[in-house]
Amino acid sequence: MTDSDLSHAGAVAVDDRPDAAGPHLPGTLEARAVSAWFGDRKVLDRVSLTMPGGQVTALIGPSGCGKSTFLRILNRMHELVASAALAGEVLLDGGDIYDPRVRLTEARARIGMVFQKPNPFPGMSIYDNVTAGLKLTGTRRSRSEQDDIVESCLTRAGLWNEVSDRLKQPGGALSGGQQQRLCIARSLAVRPEVLLMDEPCSALDPTSTNRIEETIRELASDVTIVIVTHNMQQASRVSDRCAFFLASAGTPGRIVEHGQTRAMFSSPQDQRTSDYVNGRFG
């Protein structure tokens, strides 16, 4: 991101020097001057943000400021809405994911998504849920390769020990938290470089939430994670970096401030960030 991008977006960057200092790790996602519309209504205005490889970036901000829309733009889901339009660029390791030569399935395989409500295929076995993505992307694997993928993805998603003796049972028979970890395992099966998570714990109890947060931290070493959360404690527990979105008085959403999570919470540069992270509004 250039200085001019930042000044265009009007965003303050707290303690951003490590990012600017050197090359990014693989799996770095960069949004450049992204704007979005639903029909005539502009909901995001020139949002620029670098989400470094191997780190967890949390998108925070009050309801309706465009966090989910931004997240969906990062893996080309925004274009599924008939009235939706988009400007700007999204680069994964420098390559434009909206380049017409990049197939949608390729972009989605490289940048996976986990939703608010766990959405396994309920009648499908746990095993087949994990391998479902491989079939959708047309990847053929031998049975033993699939067995290895199922075990490793369920292990990485923190679910293997709970389900290894019942892989043939339906995904819908698991608890809500287990279903969410099954969805994470399903996303991991296609070896994404980035995992997007839209409030992945908001439908879960505190114990399941803890478990997912542990999983996020464990995954972060080899998958870039971008998570939308309304829970400030969660943002401070799981993320390395934060971006604070705001859409004031009917204006489109923008990033007010972004940077390292510790700095965002301990010494925010903008009063609105301070008010939000300290629960004074939103």
Ligand SMILES: Nc1ncnc2c1ncn2[C@@H]1O[C@H](COP(=O)(O)OP(=O)(O)OP(=O)(O)O)[C@@H](O)[C@H]1O
């Ligand atoms: N499919 C849609 N059609 C029309 N408008 C939409 C659509 N989806 C979202 N919007 C509008 O775009 C704006 C941004 O919504 P978005 O869901 O991205 O915000 P958000 O910050 O994620 O909110 P929340 O925290 O409540 O999930 C809102 O004003 C919303 O009403």
